[in-house]
Amino acid sequence: MSESIPARRLPSVLLFSLVPIAAWFVVRPLVDPIPSLPALYVSFGFSIFALLATICLVPVLGPTFVQANLKGRDLLKTYSTPIVYPFVNPIYSICILPRLLNGSQAQYTVREGMVINAFPHYQLSVYLSSLLSLLIATMLGFLDDIFDIRWRHKLPIPIIASIPLLMVYYADNGNTHIVVPIPLRPLFGPLYYLYMSLLSTFSTNSINILAGINGSEVSQAVVIALSVVLNDLLYLPWPTGFRIPLHLLGSRGEVEVGGVWSAGMAYGSTELVERHLFSLYFMLPLVGVCLGFLYHNWYPSRAFPGDTLCYVTGMAFAVVGIQAHFSKTLLLFFLPQIFNFVLSCPQLFGLVPCPRHRVPRFDPERHLLYPSKTQFLKRPLRLSTVVLRVLAGLGCTELTALPDGTILEATNLTLLNVLLLRFGPMREKRLTQTLIAVQITGSVVAFAVRYGLAYLVYDGDRR
Amino acid sequence: MSESIPARRLPSVLLFSLVPIAAWFVVRPLVDPIPSLPALYVSFGFSIFALLATICLVPVLGPTFVQANLKGRDLLKTYSTPIVYPFVNPIYSICILPRLLNGSQAQYTVREGMVINAFPHYQLSVYLSSLLSLLIATMLGFLDDIFDIRWRHKLPIPIIASIPLLMVYYADNGNTHIVVPIPLRPLFGPLYYLYMSLLSTFSTNSINILAGINGSEVSQAVVIALSVVLNDLLYLPWPTGFRIPLHLLGSRGEVEVGGVWSAGMAYGSTELVERHLFSLYFMLPLVGVCLGFLYHNWYPSRAFPGDTLCYVTGMAFAVVGIQAHFSKTLLLFFLPQIFNFVLSCPQLFGLVPCPRHRVPRFDPERHLLYPSKTQFLKRPLRLSTVVLRVLAGLGCTELTALPDGTILEATNLTLLNVLLLRFGPMREKRLTQTLIAVQITGSVVAFAVRYGLAYLVYDGDRR
Numbered sequence: 001m002s003e004s005i006p007a008r009r010l011p012s013v014l015l016f017s018l019v020p021i022a023a024w025f026v027v028r029p030l031v032d033p034i035p036s037l038p039a040l041y042v043s044f045g046f047s048i049f050a051l052l053a054t055i056c057l058v059p060v061l062g063p064t065f066v067q068a069n070l071k072g073r074d075l076l077k078t079y080s081t082p083i084v085y086p087f088v089n090p091i092y093s094i095c096i097l098p099r100l101l102n103g104s105q106a107q108y109t110v111r112e113g114m115v116i117n118a119f120p121h122y123q124l125s126v127y128l129s130s131l132l133s134l135l136i137a138t139m140l141g142f143l144d145d146i147f148d149i150r151w152r153h154k155l156p157i158p159i160i161a162s163i164p165l166l167m168v169y170y171a172d173n174g175n176t177h178i179v180v181p182i183p184l185r186p187l188f189g190p191l192y193y194l195y196m197s198l199l200s201t202f203s204t205n206s207i208n209i210l211a212g213i214n215g216s217e218v219s220q221a222v223v224i225a226l227s228v229v230l231n232d233l234l235y236l237p238w239p240t241g242f243r244i245p246l247h248l249l250g251s252r253g254e255v256e257v258g259g260v261w262s263a264g265m266a267y268g269s270t271e272l273v274e275r276h277l278f279s280l281y282f283m284l285p286l287v288g289v290c291l292g293f294l295y296h297n298w299y300p301s302r303a304f305p306g307d308t309l310c311y312v313t314g315m316a317f318a319v320v321g322i323q324a325h326f327s328k329t330l331l332l333f334f335l336p337q338i339f340n341f342v343l344s345c346p347q348l349f350g351l352v353p354c355p356r357h358r359v360p361r362f363d364p365e366r367h368l369l370y371p372s373k374t375q376f377l378k379r380p381l382r383l384s385t386v387v388l389r390v391l392a393g394l395g396c397t398e399l400t401a402l403p404d405g406t407i408l409e410a411t412n413l414t415l416l417n418v419l420l421l422r423f424g425p426m427r428e429k430r431l432t433q434t435l436i437a438v439q440i441t442g443s444v445v446a447f448a449v450r451y452g453l454a455y456l457v458y459d460g461d462r463r
Numbered sequence: 464m465s466e467s468i469p470a471r472r473l474p475s476v477l478l479f480s481l482v483p484i485a486a487w488f489v490v491r492p493l494v495d496p497i498p499s500l501p502a503l504y505v506s507f508g509f510s511i512f513a514l515l516a517t518i519c520l521v522p523v524l525g526p527t528f529v530q531a532n533l534k535g536r537d538l539l540k541t542y543s544t545p546i547v548y549p550f551v552n553p554i555y556s557i558c559i560l561p562r563l564l565n566g567s568q569a570q571y572t573v574r575e576g577m578v579i580n581a582f583p584h585y586q587l588s589v590y591l592s593s594l595l596s597l598l599i600a601t602m603l604g605f606l607d608d609i610f611d612i613r614w615r616h617k618l619p620i621p622i623i624a625s626i627p628l629l630m631v632y633y634a635d636n637g638n639t640h641i642v643v644p645i646p647l648r649p650l651f652g653p654l655y656y657l658y659m660s661l662l663s664t665f666s667t668n669s670i671n672i673l674a675g676i677n678g679s680e681v682s683q684a685v686v687i688a689l690s691v692v693l694n695d696l697l698y699l700p701w702p703t704g705f706r707i708p709l710h711l712l713g714s715r716g717e718v719e720v721g722g723v724w725s726a727g728m729a730y731g732s733t734e735l736v737e738r739h740l741f742s743l744y745f746m747l748p749l750v751g752v753c754l755g756f757l758y759h760n761w762y763p764s765r766a767f768p769g770d771t772l773c774y775v776t777g778m779a780f781a782v783v784g785i786q787a788h789f790s791k792t793l794l795l796f797f798l799p800q801i802f803n804f805v806l807s808c809p810q811l812f813g814l815v816p817c818p819r820h821r822v823p824r825f826d827p828e829r830h831l832l833y834p835s836k837t838q839f840l841k842r843p844l845r846l847s848t849v850v851l852r853v854l855a856g857l858g859c860t861e862l863t864a865l866p867d868g869t870i871l872e873a874t875n876l877t878l879l880n881v882l883l884l885r886f887g888p889m890r891e892k893r894l895t896q897t898l899i900a901v902q903i904t905g906s907v908v909a910f911a912v913r914y915g916l917a918y919l920v921y922d923g924d925r926r
Binding site: 064068124125128129131132135136138139142146147164168 | 527531587588591592594595598599601602605609610627631
């Protein structure tokens with residue numbers, strides 16, 4: 001696939017050992033006559049398959065993509081190997097489908113006596129509109145990769161992709177369960193549509209602008225997706241007892257010791273359980289696909305995610321945030337992205353010059369990354385100077401100025417540069433690891449705020 | 464956009480005169496408080512907008528597509544100008560959306576006292592799954608255009624795209640209204656899924672293989688879409704009286720003379736009306752987009768449809784045929800495609816050698832098209848000889864043989880070559896016109912069979 005980067009090969013023993021595990025999860029609900037949460041089992045199995053398929057298919061598809069001119073150049077390497085943008089989304093889409101095929105006829109027991117019919121038609125509409133949004137995001141992301149759409153033009157793309165979500169919300173006559181003061185209610189409808197559009201725009205673009213080093217986009221997606229999965233699992237009913245299969249003892253059936261289902265954070269609300277299951281069906285395969293892709297995207301990258309992956313992961317987060325009604329919690333998982341976005345604003349809105357790429361500067365001799373700089377060709381505005389001085393005071397940028405205080409240069413306003421300023425120059429791989437650590441810290445803070453502090457602010461219904 | 468083909472420009476008077484007409488259809492349901500069939504009005508208005516948008520956008524997008532290497536070479540021209548594949552499907556998709564936005568809240572009166580609620584949730588699922596299928600077809604068609612997938616590999620693509628259709632059908636527990644003898648019923652379910660997959664495969668590929676000359680694919684799509692529209696219109700209730708607006712006479716309100724709604728072919732069945740309205744919502748914008756694109760694709764082509772357009776139009780036909788339950792009638796509109804497919808079988812299945820392109824041969828000096836030939840490099844099989852002799856006897860091919868009867872050459876087995884054999888060599892534009900005439904004749908025969916002969920075969924419920 002390339003001359004300068006050696007092909008990366010996982011020991012196939014590892015891959016083959018995962019196949020029976022995946023198969024067990026897919027087949028188990030067919031064998032066990034009254035399974036609990038069967039679609040979730042299947043979804044988990046297919047997520048493992050998604051992981052394996054992505055790991056295996058990327059090297060196979062690579063040369064085809066290079067031939068079709070779908071390649072990029074790594075900005076931070078001495079060699080300029082063409083790097084492949086693969087197209088992992090079909091695997092992702094296919095792995096969401098089993099939820100429908102499996103769940104459409106099945107009923108499952110969440111707790112004793114509490115039976116949920118897995119497929120009312122409203123659920124089907126929600127599910128189909130979510131898939132439609134993901135697919136529009138895939139297509140627009142792919143167009144972006146091919147035509148290299150300008151920054152200003154691509155901003156509204158996620159709004160187009162969220163139209164199906166808004167449509168279903170509209171067709172459902174806008175039944176949200178958010179508590180709004182009565183005088184604000186007429187305003188609330190349009191505002192909520194605006195909020196949903198902005199959420200998808202933010203989740204999509206915020207990952208895309210915290211990019212530029214090997215593995216950064218995909219690892220952010222993995223950490224956020226895992227945080228969402230963890231949050232979902234809190235709402236599921238879990239068996240607190242043990243089920244001992246009697247065939248181990250030479251008999252049929254099983255004995256339940258304890259046999260009580262915990263209510264989880266849902267406190268017995270089937271609606272909440274349903275919503276978080278919906279979220280899991282979209283997030284588990286996403287984790288699978290992203291982990292598989294990260295294997296090839298890890299330093300030194302053999303494959304680039306392109307804009308397509310950012311669009312799709314961003315849209316997937318927006319979809320679960322909106323449809324499963326936990327958009328505020330979701331935003332908490334985006335803390336590093338929010339910080340990066342707010343920090344970038346002076347450059348995005350023209351107060352500070354914004355070069356085409358703001359990735360850290362690479363020193364090919366020492367193999368280290370340094371904060372990249374933007375230069376003022378004209379004398380900066382008064383406002384720009386004030387903003388930059390404040391940011392420099394906070395340690396978010398480093399300025400080069402004339403003795404009279406006129407700013408000549410500033411480091412680009414990105415989280416990656418801030419990390420390099422704070423921890424000193426480092427290798428690219430180390431910077432990606434630092435970014436992952438920051439993202440995980442963000443999620444820990446998010447959980448603390450959501451389940452610790454929220455008690456102080458709200459009480460009762462905290463959906 | 465190109466040096467050798469002059470740009471094609473419609474008089475802008477013509478374009479601008481259509482804008483108010485389109486706007487009237489879109490706005491009218493908002494002005495008229497109790498409109499009949501409002502979503503249909505809006506859909507018609509948006510179809511005119513689709514026509515205008517396609518005519519205007521193709522030349523604008525052209526250079527971007529050439530730059531992204533999305534271009535083809537016209538096989539039947541002396542010049543080898545790169546020709547643009549445009550991407551008209553986003554316009555099409557956007558123009559289907561109004562049906563949902565408009566129809567979701569509205570109720571409309573089909574006949575006096577017969578009120579249809581335009582949006583039960585099952586309808587929404589059907590609609591969303593149809594959009595999803597169209598979008599998957601768009602994406603796979605686009606991938607095909609970029610990666611140039613081999614013939615054998617692209618055959619199952621429409622099956623993937625039809626998965627959402629099958630899913631919704633499955634979730635609806637397969638309530639079809641087709642009369643099946645009792646012993647065949649257990650077989651019927653799986654067979655019907657197979658039939659639906661095959662229908663989408665056929666409608667997609669059959670347009671794609673009757674291609675190769677300027678305007679052929681798009682004009683087939685236009686004629687078939689117009690035939691479907693005409694068939695749908697037969698099922699709508701039409702006013703048989705007149706409504707005279709009294710403000711013409713200086714008063715308010717209106718007087719209805721006659722005021723009776725005809726039942727159409729639906730004989731008062733709201734379900735049939737619903738289905739054919741669904742079909743119209745998908746077909747009207749398709750006609751708009753295809754007519755607009757035909758303007759640029761007409762001889763000499765300034766834009767190529769690529770595989771994307773064939774996939775999307777084919778899938779759109781399959782969607783309406785399946786969801787509106789008139790797949791048999793639909794197949795009747797594909798008579799020329801069926802003839803072409805059956806004729807092609809000996810080449811598709813390897814009995815007769817199949818070159819990469821089977822388009823007619825172009826004589827650059829006389830500017831005429833002649834039937835193209837395939838050569839037997841090895842001695843043909845006994846079966847091949849028999850098949851070719853029979854086809855030659857029917858006037859479907861012309862053979863070159865040794866005195867001992869060994870076949871050396873045969874004209875390629877396509878409808879286009881048959882037309883050239885029958886009517887003699889002609890110019891490319893003339894051949895496209897002949898093909899259109901054949902397609903229209905096919906539709907006339909289809910209507911005659913459907914509404915004439917069908918009375919002899921079936922009686923009663925002929926859905």
